[in-house]
Amino acid sequence: MPDRRRSRRKPPQRHEANLNTPGNGQTNLDKWLASGNDPVPPVVEEPFELGVEHEIEGGNVLIEKQQVEKNPVLQAQKLIRDAIEKSKDEQDQAIFGSCIHIILERDLILIAKTSFGKSIILQAVSFLLAKSVTLVVLPLNRIGVEQTSYILNIGGRPYFLNAETFSSELLKEIQAGEFSRVLLSPELAISDKFRLTATNLAFPD
Incomplete structure (x- = not known):
């Protein structure tokens, strides 16, 4: 499916992940990303649309939308779930927050001890971002x-x-x-x- 792109003026300090399943409005995945509370993502049964923001000249933001199929989503979810089951509360927050930061293309520095689960972050996000x-x-x-x-x-x-x-x-x-x-x-x-x-x-x- 070809990417659909549109350009708009960048609002101050506004970042969002646009993850709507076409035709169904807000999904469980939308609510999960917005809440920031539950470290365990919901099961995604259908492909969903992921919007990634890119800053361009003139202070504008280009939103690139791409369709993420079910299998990559399930792979990423399994990695995150497996890591969360073995981790503590602070690890839950770090893994969850880091994944969201990377998807939104924010700068991220995570300093953590050996066996903390740092590699899970980049492995899960890599499944979700096509052409990366x-x-x-x-x-x-x-x-x-x-x-x-x-x-x-x-x-x-x-x-x-x-x-x-x-x-x-x-x-x-x-x-x-x-x-x-x-x-x-x-x-x-x-x-x-x-x-x-x-x-x-x-x-x-």
Whole structure:
């Protein structure tokens, strides 16, 4: 389904996620996002429309609407539910709030201890945002191998980019949107070749 776009003047300090199922008005998912209280999302039985705001020139905001099918929604929900079942109250709030911040394209810094569940945030959001690539910067190759295996198991399309796999051909595949997550070291992330790739992504229609 082609994206429907419209431009409007940006109201002061206004952010929202427009998640209405066509023809049905406000859904349970709308109420869940608006409430901010219940950390467990409702089950979504039908595709829904996700509106993502992009700030453009002149202070305007472009709202890009995309249809999110049932399967990616259920995958994201399962990840969030599994994390919440194992977490404490502060973790619930951090995971929930961080997901919403990223969907709304707000800047986010989350500092948390090991095994807090930080990776759940980016994995869940990656399922919901079509035509996006999640870059995961990791300090150790061992973590990259573990995360690649985990992402494959949950249905993602990861690639662990390191000194042994780095090539011009591989960068073209990343640029074409062949992978949903790219895991790499800090050194590769700041390299000139990868920076050029990451800033010129071209997704197929």
